[in-house]
Amino acid sequence: MKKIVIDPITRIEGHMAVETFLEGGKVKEAKSSGTLFRGFEIILKNRDPRDAARITQRICGVCPAIHAYTSALCLDDAFAIKDKIPHNARVIRNLILGSNFLQSHILHFYHLSIPDYVDLGKVVGKVAPFTPAYEGDFRLSDEVNAHLATHYLQALDIRRICQEMLAVFGGKMPHNVGIIAGGATLIPSVDRINDFKGKLKEIRDFVDNAVLPDVLTVAKAYRDYFEIGKGCGSFLSYGGFVLDEGRFLKSGIVNSDRQFEELDPENIAEQVKHSWYADSESGKNPSLEETIPSPEKEGSYSFIKSPRYKEKVYEVGPLARLMVNYFTRQEEITRVAEPLLKELGLQIEEVPSVMGRHLSRAVECKVLVEAMSTWVEELVPGEPVYTEVEIPEEGEGYGLAEAPRGSCGHWIKITDKKIARYQVITPTAWNASPRDDKGVPGPIEQALIGTEIKDEGNPFEVVRIVRAFDPCLACAVHLIDTKGKDLGKYRIA
Amino acid sequence: MSEEYPVVWFQGAGCTGCSVSLLNSASLKFKDILLDEIVPGKKLNLRFHPTVMAGQGEMIINVLRDTKEEKKGEYILIVEGAVPTLNNGIFGAVGEKTILERVLELGKNAFITVAVGNCAAYGGIPAAKPNPTGCKSVKRVFEENGIDTLVVNLPGCPPHPDWMVGTLSVALRGLPLDLDEIGRPRLFYGKTIHENCERRAYFDKGKFAQKFGEEGCLYELGCKGPYTSADCPLREWNNGVNWVIGAGSPCLGCVEPEFPDNTSPFYRKLSWEEMKNEKNCN
Numbered sequence: 045m046k047k048i049v050i051d052p053i054t055r056i057e058g059h060m061a062v063e064t065f066l067e068g069g070k071v072k073e074a075k076s077s078g079t080l081f082r083g084f085e086i087i088l089k090n091r092d093p094r095d096a097a098r099i100t101q102r103i104c105g106v107c108p109a110i111h112a113y114t115s116a117l118c119l120d121d122a123f124a125i126k127d128k129i130p131h132n133a134r135v136i137r138n139l140i141l142g143s144n145f146l147q148s149h150i151l152h153f154y155h156l157s158i159p160d161y162v163d164l165g166k167v168v169g170k171v172a173p174f175t176p177a178y179e180g181d182f183r184l185s186d187e188v189n190a191h192l193a194t195h196y197l198q199a200l201d202i203r204r205i206c207q208e209m210l211a212v213f214g215g216k217m218p219h220n221v222g223i224i225a226g227g228a229t230l231i232p233s234v235d236r237i238n239d240f241k242g243k244l245k246e247i248r249d250f251v252d253n254a255v256l257p258d259v260l261t262v263a264k265a266y267r268d269y270f271e272i273g274k275g276c277g278s279f280l281s282y283g284g285f286v287l288d289e290g291r292f293l294k295s296g297i298v299n300s301d302r303q304f305e306e307l308d309p310e311n312i313a314e315q316v317k318h319s320w321y322a323d324s325e326s327g328k329n330p331s332l333e334e335t336i337p338s339p340e341k342e343g344s345y346s347f348i349k350s351p352r353y354k355e356k357v358y359e360v361g362p363l364a365r366l367m368v369n370y371f372t373r374q375e376e377i378t379r380v381a382e383p384l385l386k387e388l389g390l391q392i393e394e395v396p397s398v399m400g401r402h403l404s405r406a407v408e409c410k411v412l413v414e415a416m417s418t419w420v421e422e423l424v425p426g427e428p429v430y431t432e433v434e435i436p437e438e439g440e441g442y443g444l445a446e447a448p449r450g451s452c453g454h455w456i457k458i459t460d461k462k463i464a465r466y467q468v469i470t471p472t473a474w475n476a477s478p479r480d481d482k483g484v485p486g487p488i489e490q491a492l493i494g495t496e497i498k499d500e501g502n503p504f505e506v507v508r509i510v511r512a513f514d515p516c517l518a519c520a521v522h523l524i525d526t527k528g529k530d531l532g533k534y535r536i537a
Numbered sequence: 538m539s540e541e542y543p544v545v546w547f548q549g550a551g552c553t554g555c556s557v558s559l560l561n562s563a564s565l566k567f568k569d570i571l572l573d574e575i576v577p578g579k580k581l582n583l584r585f586h587p588t589v590m591a592g593q594g595e596m597i598i599n600v601l602r603d604t605k606e607e608k609k610g611e612y613i614l615i616v617e618g619a620v621p622t623l624n625n626g627i628f629g630a631v632g633e634k635t636i637l638e639r640v641l642e643l644g645k646n647a648f649i650t651v652a653v654g655n656c657a658a659y660g661g662i663p664a665a666k667p668n669p670t671g672c673k674s675v676k677r678v679f680e681e682n683g684i685d686t687l688v689v690n691l692p693g694c695p696p697h698p699d700w701m702v703g704t705l706s707v708a709l710r711g712l713p714l715d716l717d718e719i720g721r722p723r724l725f726y727g728k729t730i731h732e733n734c735e736r737r738a739y740f741d742k743g744k745f746a747q748k749f750g751e752e753g754c755l756y757e758l759g760c761k762g763p764y765t766s767a768d769c770p771l772r773e774w775n776n777g778v779n780w781v782i783g784a785g786s787p788c789l790g791c792v793e794p795e796f797p798d799n800t801s802p803f804y805r806k807l808s809w810e811e812m813k814n815e816k817n818c819n
C-alpha cells in the first residue's frame with residue numbers, strides 16, 4: 045500500500061501529523077496524531093480551583109475563551125452557585141464567547157482554509173509565507189481569485205477587531221481575565237456597551253458582505269466537496285450559550301439514521317484501547333477517570349483518547365450544531381440556513397461534508413452577529429456581575445459548553461479546597477480521536493477513508509478534509525513516539 | 538529593493554497564543570509586517586510560520602533546512618512555546634524531529650533568537666509544577682548545549698504585539714536592545730505595573746476592593762502588579778481597548794519568571810517574599 049504522510053499539518057492550532065494508506069488511488073486507512081503533550085490535567089492538580097479558569101485557557105490561544113467559560117460553569121457547579129450568577133455576568137460571558145466564535149470562524153475560513161482554494165501566490169507573488177504550496181487544483185477565475193485574496197487581507201483586520209471586541213469586557217485577548225467563577229469582573233458602563241456595539245456593527249457588515257457570499261462562491265466552485273469527507277454521520281452538541289432559560293444553541297444528538305435524541309452526559313465515556321493510556325481507565329465517565337500514561341502500550345498510536353457517547357463515535361463542531369439545531373427547528377439557525385441550502389440546491393442530509401463544514405461556520409457567524417446585537421442590549425449599566433464564591437472543603441462539578449470547534453467539557457473534584465482531579469474533553473479529542481475499543485476509527489479518520497486522491501504529489505483532498513474540521517491539537521493532548529512508530533516517518537507532502 | 542531579513546517562527550510547547558497576539562498587532566498591522574518594510578529599506582521575510590504558511594509537510598521542513606544552511610548567521614529565529622526535554626524531548630515533535638533538536642539546530646545558525654511568550658522565555662505554563670514533560674526555556678537549552686546566539690526574552694501570556702513588533706524594529710534599525718538582567722528590553726518591561734496603574738491612587742489611600750466589581754486597588758484580590766514589570770497600564774491591550782486591571786481583574790504577573798507557580802493562587806494576596814522565595818526559572 046502506498047503511504048502519504050503529512051507532518052506537520054500547518055494552518056491548524058498545534059502540532060499534528062496525518063498518515064494515509066492508499067489502495068487503487070483511494071484512502072484505505074487513515075491515522076491522525078498529535079505530536080505534542082503538555083499534561084494540563086497533571087499541572088492543574090493541587091491548585092486553587094479558581095485558577096483553572098485562567099490556566100485551562102492556555103490549552104489553546106486561538107480559542108481560549110471557551111475554556112474560561114466552561115471552567116467557570118464547572119466551578120460554579122462545584123461551588124453550588126450556578127443558579128446565582130447575575131444576569132449581567134451571564135450576558136458578558138456570552139458576549140466574550142461569541143466574540144471568540146467570530147474571530148475563530150473568520151480566521152478559520154480566510155486564513156487557515158482559503159490558501160487551499162484560492163491561489164494567493166498569483167495575487168501577492170511567489171513570496172513567503174504564501175510559497176511553497178500545493179499546486180494544481182485552483183479553480184477560481186483570476187478576477188474572483190483576486191477578490192477573495194483581497195478579503196484574505198481585509199479579514200486580518202476584521203478578526204483583529206473581533207479580538208478587540210472581546211477585550212472590551214474580557215480585558216485582553218488572547219487569554220481573557222473577564223470570566224471568573226461566580227460571574228465576571230467588569231460592571232458594564234454605557235461607554236463600554238457602545239464600544240462593543242460599534243465593533244460588532246463593523247463585523248456584522250463583513251459577515252453579510254464577505255463571509256456569506258465568499259463561502260457560497262467557494263462552495264459552488266468546489267461543489268464536489270459536498271461529496272468528499274462525509275465523516276461518521278452522527279452528530280453531538282452539548283448546547284451553546286447559556287440563557288436565563290436553557291441554551292441558545294440546542295443540545296442533543298443526531299444519529300446516522302437522522303433520529304434526534306436528548307443528551308445525557310452520563311453516557312460520555314473515554315476509551316483508550318488504541319491510546320497510550322492504561323486500559324484500566326477505559327470506558328470510564330470523565331468524572332471518574334484518571335489520566336495514566338502508558339506510552340509503551342502495544343497497538344496504540346495516539347495520546348488522544350477516544351471520547352464516545354453510548355460507545356458510539358460522534359462528530360462535534362459547527363456542522364454537528366447545524367444538524368442538531370436544524371432537526372430541533374431552532375429558529376435562528378433554520379432562518380439563516382434554509383435560504384443558503386436552497387441557493388445551493390441541497391437537502392440538509394447532503395450537508396455533512398468538507399464544504400458543509402465551511403457552510404456551517406458561515407451560518408453560525410450570521411446567527412451570532414444577530415444574536416449578540418440583541419444580547420448586548422440586555423446589559424444593565426452599573427448592575428452587579430459577580431456572586432461571592434466560597435471554595436468548599438470537598439466538592440465535585442462539571443461544565444459543558446460549545447467551543448467554535450465543538451463540544452467542550454470540564455470535570456472537577458475538589459479535596460481540601462484544592463483541585464484533586466481535573467478532566468477536560470476538548471472538541472478535537474472527539475473529532476481527531478483514534479480507533480476506539482471496538483476498532484471504529486474517529487471522525488477525521490472516517491472522513492479520510494474512501495477518498496480518491498487525484499494527485500499524490502499535491503494531495504489537496506487530505507488537507508482540505510482535515511482542515512475543514514478546524515483541528516486544535518494543543519487541545520487534544522497526546523504524545524508521539526518518534527522512534528519506530530508509523531507516524532514517525534514522513535514521505536510526501 | 539528592500540533588504541530582506543529571513544524569519545523563522547517556530548512553535549514548541551505552547552498554545553499558539555503568541556502567534557494570535559501577533560495577528561492582533563494594531564500599530565503596524567499584520568499585513569504590513571508580511572508585505573511592507575517595517576523600517577526604512579528593510580522588510581521581514583516570514584519564511585516559516587506554522588499558523589499562516591501556505592505549505593505543509595516535507596516541503597516546509599525543507600524550508601527550515603534551507604534557511605538554516607543557506608542563510609546561516611542571517612536569519613531571525615522566533616521561538617513560541619517552551620522546549621520539552623524529558624526523555625530526550627520525546628513529548629514534542631515536528632516533522633520527525635523533536636522540538637528540542639529543532640530549536641537547537643535552528644538556534645545555532647541564527648543571527649538572533651527571540652523567545653516570545655512566557656513559555657519560551659522562562660518555561661511558563663507547560664513547565665508549571667510538576668512539569669510533566671521537563672519543559673525548559675530557550676535560553677536554558679541553549680546554555681546547556683553550548684549555543685551562544687543572543688536570546689531576547691519577550692515574556693507575557695501572551696506578549697503584547699507591540700513588544701514583538703517593536704523589538705524587531707529596534708533590532709532592524711541597529712539600535713541597542715537594552716535588555717534587563719532577565720533578558721527583556723527595558724523599553725517595554727522597564728517599569729512595574731504598579732508604578733503606572735490607573736488604580737494606584739486607591740493603593741496610596743488604602744482603599745482596597747474586597748470583591749470583584751468594587752472600586753479600589755485590587756491588591757487584596759490578588760493583584761501581582763507591584764511585582765510585575767511591563768507597560769500594560771500605559772499601552773493597554775488590543776488596540777488600546779482595555780487591559781487586565783481596566784477590566785477589574787488582578788494582574789496575574791505573566792511577564793515574570795515566577796509565572797504561573799509563584800504568582801498563583803491568582804486570586805489570593807501574596808507578599809513579595811512569597812512570590813520570590815523559591816526561584817522557579819526554567
